[in-house]
Amino acid sequence: MKARVHVMLKAGVLDPQGEAVRHALGALGFDQVGGVRQGKVIDLEVDASSEEAARASVTEMCEKLLANTVIEKYDIEISAA
Amino acid sequence: MKARVHVMLKAGVLDPQGEAVRHALGALGFDQVGGVRQGKVIDLEVDASSEEAARASVTEMCEKLLANTVIEKYDIEISAA
Numbered sequence: 072m073k074a075r076v077h078v079m080l081k082a083g084v085l086d087p088q089g090e091a092v093r094h095a096l097g098a099l100g101f102d103q104v105g106g107v108r109q110g111k112v113i114d115l116e117v118d119a120s121s122e123e124a125a126r127a128s129v130t131e132m133c134e135k136l137l138a139n140t141v142i143e144k145y146d147i148e149i150s151a152a
Numbered sequence: 153m154k155a156r157v158h159v160m161l162k163a164g165v166l167d168p169q170g171e172a173v174r175h176a177l178g179a180l181g182f183d184q185v186g187g188v189r190q191g192k193v194i195d196l197e198v199d200a201s202s203e204e205a206a207r208a209s210v211t212e213m214c215e216k217l218l219a220n221t222v223i224e225k226y227d228i229e230i231s232a233a
Contacts, residue, residue, distance in 0.1 A: 077193055079195070089194075092217070092218070095217055096213060096217060099213075099216055099217060101209065101212075101213055103198055103199040103200060103209060104197065104198055104199075104213075105196075105197030105198070105199065106196075106197045107194065107195070107196050107197075108195045109192060109193070109194050110193045110194075110195075111190060111191070111192065111193065112160070112190070112191045112192065112193040113170075113188065113189070113191075114170075114187075114188070114189045114190075114191075115185055115186075115188050116185065116186030116187045116188075117184055117185055117186070118184040119184060132177055132180075132182055132185075135180055136173070136176055136180060137173070
């Protein structure tokens, strides 16, 4: 199974990386850009018997390692390999 | 319009971040994980008259700033705000 995890800062948490991108885009003349948020995407190959099993183990990985759940939220997409 | 951009290292380019995540997951007992690739996700609010216009300007942003196209590939999803 393939899993794609998005880890983004929660709404309300200051995102200096996103702000830096927004400023840089503005300096390049892209004035049509409003808010920018930057996060991480992690693609994993997971050996699991079912989509539910894969989702359960990836959720545990997120809680234990991939996301800092105090300030970050994550979402998980599972697809057959 | 909302745009979501994924920037990933091209296949064949060594991904030390992904490797570090894979090792850390293994050390936590997640032996079912094969390859791991880590990239960036950038969410933008773009002021554009149509989906095509938004996609064109975000493509230009990727080429000029968001991705290093020598080693990274990007893909763009546009959705109505």
